[in-house]
Amino acid sequence: MTVRHGAPSVIGLDLGGTKIAAALVADDGTILARHSLPTPATAGAEAVLDALAQEVRAVWAPGATAIGVAAAGVVDPVTGTVTSATDTIRGWAGTALADGLAARTGLPVACDNDVRATAATELAPLPGGHPDGDRPGPTMIYAAVGTGVGGAVAVDGRMLSGAAGVAGHLGHLPSPEADGLPCTCGATGHLEAIGSGPAITAQYTRTSGLSAERLERVAARAADGDPHATAAIALGARAVGRALGGLANALGADRVVVGGGVPRIGARYLDALNEAFTAELMRPLRHLRPVPPRGGPDAAVLGAAALTRTLPLHHPRTIGAPR
Template structure:
């Protein structure tokens, strides 16, 4: 019996790494997950990731499935050869690691790597909220704020592979606020999940509150300061989306990330601020919630494996 060809997608984050066997139609047919050894050092982490991949590769072989390649979505700025150019300090020693090369060496399979949010955007463009659109812009509001512009099925990377770092342009809502990148005044500093939590505490909210999820719960129970913290982030997000629509004019704007799950505490304000900021026909830009959840980066990562994806 002929082997069925599949691919292995990997979503490498700061705390966990997810693996999925993906068929050419975009079905995730098997999964695996391991803790990310973020403090182990870059090369050790890359080899640890390869070991996690080997688990699913062996499972595939036992089911008469042939893994034809590996696609990785990883935290950091990822270069053309799948190397980590720069990365935040959440993963120790990650900058400069030849990620794709190490996984290729350990598994013997063609391996490709890209930024994790780029992978997320490609997944939504293939089978999610951006499917069928000539161009789509995905913006993710989560632990950080990132994005990816898709044009004709290809992610825009830019001259220095920095395209999509939409969390790091200036926001009037963030003047003087330190950002995780070391700068200040950036969108991420006020619109990301941790920023909502920090603003709640700064406003004088309950200091025993542990995280943003708790702030959201308090907002739903009528806590005025929690509501104010979320609304502030939503106004910053809506303005930013309007500005991005003016600059990039995508056919579809896809919004993703855990902050978007705040629902009616967040969305109506984002949409109202978007309408205020967008110019002319940009106000008509279709805005959609991301549809694929945690599968999006797994699916997007395998789209760069040559001649694999069926669209």
């Protein structure tokens, strides 16, 4: 696609543990250019910032005005800092993400957690919805169940970031099903310790005595009638469903979205999650059901680009074309 010289646009970056995806996004949401490269996750934070800057240069065109970054880890969008992170990206916690990237590119930067940025794309009015500006936006819970359990929360259409950017990290809710199990954050008994893909796989190994390299292998064994595989999947799904149902009650949610890799293992997982979710709901919410994300593979980079319109921009000392 030909990029119009000087057309107003922003750059969206999706930083994960394995890949950085970049897109040049026009003001109407059209993606004008794309690029991706592997994340140098073991090389340290400075190397990751350098790779992000390299991706900016790969898609930059005259008229690009800002950069939005949807990043792994707990990100405080006000300070532009990664306040907490696992070892998926070595040395990532404490990184001055916004300032570091602005200094490398000469463009202002807005940043947020990757799940929260992606979830924001779900806040657009639904087809047939009410565009009335006097009506509040949706109160939404967004769960991303994969290698971990991430999430985001929006109240009346406003995405919450909370103190130090921790709002929406659903994986660290207490979960009775995870009692005594260690969580990646260092605590015990959190939802991620029983509801994530690796946690379900580990539960299968604990109860069966058999190894399984991946969740997909556990799902295949469940399909073949293995009772330990079936039970491990159901336990993880129920834990997530119960947590989401309780949050729906607490927030008065009118939309609950469940995405990530784990729900893709199929109906056995989703049926158990939905049943547990529904059982928790107060009477006024009993019509509510979790739904899959509406966004496609571009949701993360589009959400990242949108951050430049909704979050603080961290400016470099000198604005100009990426170096």
